[in-house]
Amino acid sequence: MIDLHLHLDGSLSEQDFLYLAKKDGICLGNDFPNNIYVPMDCKSLEEYLMRFDLPLQLLQTEENIAHVTSSLVRRLYKMGYIYAEIRFAPQLHLQKGLNQLQVAKAALKGLEEALTECKCFEANILLCCMRHATEEVNMETIEVANKLKGTRVVGVDLAGAEAMHPSSYYKNIFDLAKKYRLNITIHAGEATGSDEVMMALDNGAARIGHGVHLDSEKDGPRAKKEDICFEFCPTSNLQTKSLKSYADVPLRAFMDKGIALTINSDNMTVSNTDVYQEFAHLYETFKLTKEEVYGFLLNSINYAFTSEQVKEKLREELKQRIDKFYSQIAM
Numbered sequence: 001m002i003d004l005h006l007h008l009d010g011s012l013s014e015q016d017f018l019y020l021a022k023k024d025g026i027c028l029g030n031d032f033p034n035n036i037y038v039p040m041d042c043k044s045l046e047e048y049l050m051r052f053d054l055p056l057q058l059l060q061t062e063e064n065i066a067h068v069t070s071s072l073v074r075r076l077y078k079m080g081y082i083y084a085e086i087r088f089a090p091q092l093h094l095q096k097g098l099n100q101l102q103v104a105k106a107a108l109k110g111l112e113e114a115l116t117e118c119k120c121f122e123a124n125i126l127l128c129c130m131r132h133a134t135e136e137v138n139m140e141t142i143e144v145a146n147k148l149k150g151t152r153v154v155g156v157d158l159a160g161a162e163a164m165h166p167s168s169y170y171k172n173i174f175d176l177a178k179k180y181r182l183n184i185t186i187h188a189g190e191a192t193g194s195d196e197v198m199m200a201l202d203n204g205a206a207r208i209g210h211g212v213h214l215d216s217e218k219d220g221p222r223a224k225k226e227d228i229c230f231e232f233c234p235t236s237n238l239q240t241k242s243l244k245s246y247a248d249v250p251l252r253a254f255m256d257k258g259i260a261l262t263i264n265s266d267n268m269t270v271s272n273t274d275v276y277q278e279f280a281h282l283y284e285t286f287k288l289t290k291e292e293v294y295g296f297l298l299n300s301i302n303y304a305f306t307s308e309q310v311k312e313k314l315r316e317e318l319k320q321r322i323d324k325f326y327s328q329i330a331m
Contacts (some may be wrong), residue, residue, distance in 0.1 A: 001079075001080055001081050001082050001083075001275060001276075001297065001318075001321060001325055002081065002082060002083045002084070002262075002275065002297055002300040002301065002304075002314075002318075003076070003081065003083075003084045003085070003264050003265055003274075003275050003300075004084075004085050004185075004207070004231050004262050004264055004300050004303070004304060005085070005087070005185075005209055005231035005233055005262075005264035005265070005266055006072075006084055006085065006086050006087065006264065006265055006266070006267075006268065007086075007087055007088060007159075007266065007267045007270075008068065008069060008072060008086050008087065008088035008107070009052050009055045009056055009059060009088055009092070010051070010052060010055070010266065010267025010268070010269060010270040010271070011072055011086075011265075011267055011268040011269050011270075012036070012055050012058070012068050012071075012072075012269055013071060013072075013075060013269065014033050014036070014269075015071075016058075016067070016068050016071050017032070017033070017036060017054075017055070017058065019067075020058040020064050020067070020068075021058065023064075024058065024061075024064070026057055026058060028054065029054070035051075035054065036051065036054060036055070036269055036270070037051070037269065037270065037271075037272045038051050038239050038270050038271060038272075039239075040238070040239060042239045042240060042241070043241065044191075044240060044241055045161060045190065045191045045240040045241075045242065046161055047240075048236070048239055048240045048270070049160075049161065051267075051270045052270070055269075056092055056093070059092075059093050060093055060094075060095045060096040060098070061096060061098070062098065062102060062103075062105075062106035062109075063106075065093060065103060065106040065107050065110065066106045066107065066109045066110030066113070067110060068110070069086065069106075069107045069109075069110030069111050069114070070110035070111070070113050070114040071110075071114075072086060073086075073110070073111055073114035073115060073118060073121075073123050074114050074117070074118065076121065076123070077114075077117075077118035077121045079274065079276070080321070080325075081121060081275070082120065082121060082122070082314055082317045082318065082321070083121070083122045083123065083300070083301065083304060083306075083310075083314050084122075084123045084124075085123070085124050085125070085126055085154070085155075085304065085305060086107075086111070086123060086124070086125055086126070087125070087126035087127070087128050087157050087159075088107065088125075088126075088127070088128060089127070089128035089129070089130050089141070089159065090103035090104045090107075090127055090141060090144060091129075091130060091133055091137050091138075091140070091141055092130070100140050100141060100144045101144050101147065101148075104125070104127060104144050104145075104148055104153060105148075107125055108125065108148070108151055108152055108153065111123055111124075111125060111152055112152070120317060122306065122310055122313075122314065123152070124152045124153070124154040124155075124304075124305060124306060125152055125153045125154065126153075126154065126155045126156060126157050126183075126185065126305070127141050127144060127145045127153060127155075127156050127157070128141070128156070128157040128158065128159045129141045129142070129156060129157065129158045129159070129170070129173055130158075130159060130160045131158060131159065131160030131161055131169075131170075132160050132161065133160075135170075135172060135173060138170070138173045139172075139173060139176060141156065142156060142173060142176045142177050142180065142182070143176075145177070145180070145182055146180040146182065149180070149182070154183055154305040154306060155182055155183030155184060155185060155305040156177050156182050156183070156184055156185075157184075157185050157186065157187065157209065158170060158173075158174075158186045158187060158200075158203075159187045159209070160187070161191070170203060171202075171203060174186075174203035174204050177204065178204045183206060183305040184203070184204045184205045184206055184207075185205055185206065185207035185208065185209055185231065185305075186200035186203060186205040186207075186208060186209060187208075187209035187210060188200035188205070188208050188209065188210070188211060189208060189210055189211040189212060189213040189214050190209070190210035190211070190212065190213070190237065190240070190242050191240065191242060192213065193213045193215070194213060194214050194215035194218065194219045196213075197211050197213070197214045197219065197223075198219055198222070201222065201223070201226060201228060205228070206228065206229070206303070207228065207229045207230070207231055207303060208223075208228060208229070208230045208231065209231045209233075210230075210231065210232065210233060210237065210242070211230040211231070211232075212230075212232065212237055212242060212243060212249065212250055213242070214230070214250070214254075214259075216250060216253045216254060216256075216257050216259065220254070220257040220259055221257070223257075223259050224257060224258050224259050227260070228259070228260070229260040229261065229262060229299060229302075229303035230254065230259065230260065230261045230262070231261075231262050231264050232249060232251070232261050232262065232263055232264065233264045233265065233266035233271075233278070234246055234249050234263070234278055234281060234282060235265075235266070235271045235272075235273045235277070235278060235281065236265075236266040236267060236270075236271045236273075237249070239271060246281045246282065246284075246285040247285055249282065249285070251282060251286055252286065255292075260299045260302075260303060261296065261299065262296055262297075262299050262300045262303065263275065263278050263279055263282060263296050263300075264278065264300075265277075265278055276325075276328060276329060279293060279296075279325075279329040280328075280329040280330075280331075283329045283330055290322065290323075290326045293322070293325070293326055293329070294318070294322050294326075297318055297322070297325075298315070298318065301314045301315055301318065
C-alpha cells in the first residue's frame with residue numbers, strides 16, 4: 001500500500017498501451033501484451049531494461065506523459081495504496097522536441113489532476129538522472145528538480161545499467177544536488193557489489209534503490225550510522241538475476257544489523273507485480289509477522305521524501321489499514 005520505488009515508464013497498464021498506440025498510430029507488435037512483461041528467464045539487468053523501449057516510444061508528448069501519470073495514480077488509489085513516489089527520467093522523453101522542464105511539468109499536471117479525485121492518497125515525483133547520459137544532460141535534470149522544488153517533485157535519483165557506469169562518475173551531478181538541498185536516492189548494489197553502495201552514500205544518497213548486495217557485515221555499520229534506508233524490489237531482482245530466489249533477499253541480515261528497509265514493486269508492468277505481491281512473496285518466504293510488516297511500511301513513511309505533516313497523516317492511515325493489508329498478503 002506504499003511504494004517508494006516505482007518507475008512510471010515501467011508501470012503503464014495494458015489499457016494505457018492500447019489507448020496511446022491507437023491515438024498515435026504506433027504498432028505494439030504481434031506479441032502484445034506479452035512483450036510488455038519481462039520473462040522470468042531474463043538474463044540480466046541490461047536485458048530487463050530493453051522492456052522500456054516500447055513505453056518510451058509512447059511517452060514523447062506532454063499529453064501522453066500526463067495521461068499515464070494520471071492513470072497510474074488512479075490505479076494505485078483503487079488498489080488501496082496510501083502513498084507512492086513515482087520516478088522517471090525526463091531526459092528520455094525529448095524525441096519530439098520537449099525539454100526536460102516541459103516533461104516534468106506534464107507529469108506534475110497528470111499527478112495533480114488525479115489526486116483531486118483520490119482522497120486519502122498522496123503521491124510525489126522523483127526525477128532520474130541516467131548512468132549512460134552525459135554530465136550536461138544529467139545536470140539539466142538536477143536543475144529542473146531544483147526549479148520545481150516546492151511542488152510534488154521531491155527528489156532525484158540515478159538509474160540505468162549500474163555495472164557499466166559506476167557512481168564514481170557522477171560526483172559533480174550530486175554535488176549540485178546537495179548544493180540545492182535536494183533529496184537523493186540512488187540505484188546501487190543491484191547489479192554490482194557493496195562498493196557501489198558506498199559510492200552512492202559518498203554522493204549524498206539518503207536512500208538506496210535495491211542495495212541487496214551491500215556487505216552487511218563490513219558496510220552495514222556505516223549504513224546504520226548514517227540512517228540510510230534501502231528500497232528492496234525483490235521480484236525485479238530475481239528477473240534481472242541479481243538474486244536467485246526470494247530466500248536470497250537479505251531481509252533478515254539487514255534487520256539483524258538494524259538497517260532500515262522498505263518493500264517496493266520497481267516496475268508494476270515490466271515485472272508484473274505490485275506491493276501486495278511483493279509482500280506476499282516475502283511473507284511466505286520469511287514467515288513475516290504483522291509487526292514486521294507494519295515496521296517495513298512504517299519505514300516507507302518515515303523515509304519518504306515528504307513533509308512531516310503528510311507523514312503523520314500516513315501513519316494514522318496505516319494504523320487503520322494494517323490488519324486488512326496483513327490479511328491480504330497472508331492469504
